[in-house]
Amino acid sequence: MPQALLCMSHSPLLEHTNPPAEVKAAVEEAFEKARAFVKDFDPDLIINFGPDHYNGFFYDLMPPFCIGYEALGTGDYDSWEGPINVPTSISQDLAEYIISQDIDTAISRKMEVDHGAVQPMEIMYGNLSDKPMIPIFVNSVARPFVKVSRVRKFGQAVGEFFKNSDKKVLFIGSGGLSHDPPVPQIATATEEQRAFLTNGRKPTPEARAARQQRTIDTAIAFAKGEADIMDLNPEWDQAFLEICKSGDVTGFDALNADEMDAAAGHSSHEVRTWVAAYSALKACGDYEVTYEFYKPIKEYIAGFGVTTAVIK
Ligand SMILES: O=C(O)CCc1cccc(O)c1O
């Protein structure tokens, strides 16, 4: 059965800040195009490569990759909260296949996934309880990072597993492109932030609300040119989109984490989810990108991209 791909940026600010009406309309149109694509492809199974922002994964135990056997949404920023419809036996077979290919992966029987992982599914389907989905965590904020070539090989192994599947599989990647939202980094964290990054699971409602308000305030200031975060980088984003469209996923290998921090912001590493998804699709066959949307949107703190692709 065939495979397809949807990669898109996410932002918890979609419902919290107000870009100009034409920008909102353009984003809504991109979502509509993506929904039509997904509806037309009508997958049996979703393989969802998602990041996490210290809602499900912390420095008490930080794997580069983790396959969810069972999972639940953390509900941060009013995202999906509670159980997700994960086909556990397929997750298990996938993990067994990946390690048989000399690629390591963590697994979780209770994986917690945040807004970053669930937002594409919420936009496509409105819930995470109907369509079967295997959540795959790809570490995209917490150093140390594996090389991008490793993410490509991990994605490739996932793709190979589904190449001859009897199910129609949609690979989703969620995140990016250039952006630098106010997520603390371990290297520059205060004592209080270090404690949160290591042990911040199940925040109090007050702590969660404060964190969310800080992001919203930063986005509003950023749009006015007044925030102390790095600018978006449309040139970097376009170059990344060119690699996606080239069909040569080894082109991702040249991405380097230090350079990405400097050029595209400390959350640009979320494109690792795209690298994994595109590499998975490529393992199933030569692909073509059938739709691309891109706009740098300060109110969402995101170089905002949406792409779809199919096997040629
Ligand atoms: O509070 C957070 O954890 C960061 C929220 C956030 C903001 C803008 C773009 C993103 O991709 C994102 O995840």
Ligand SMILES: [Fe+2]
């Ligand atoms: Fe994010």
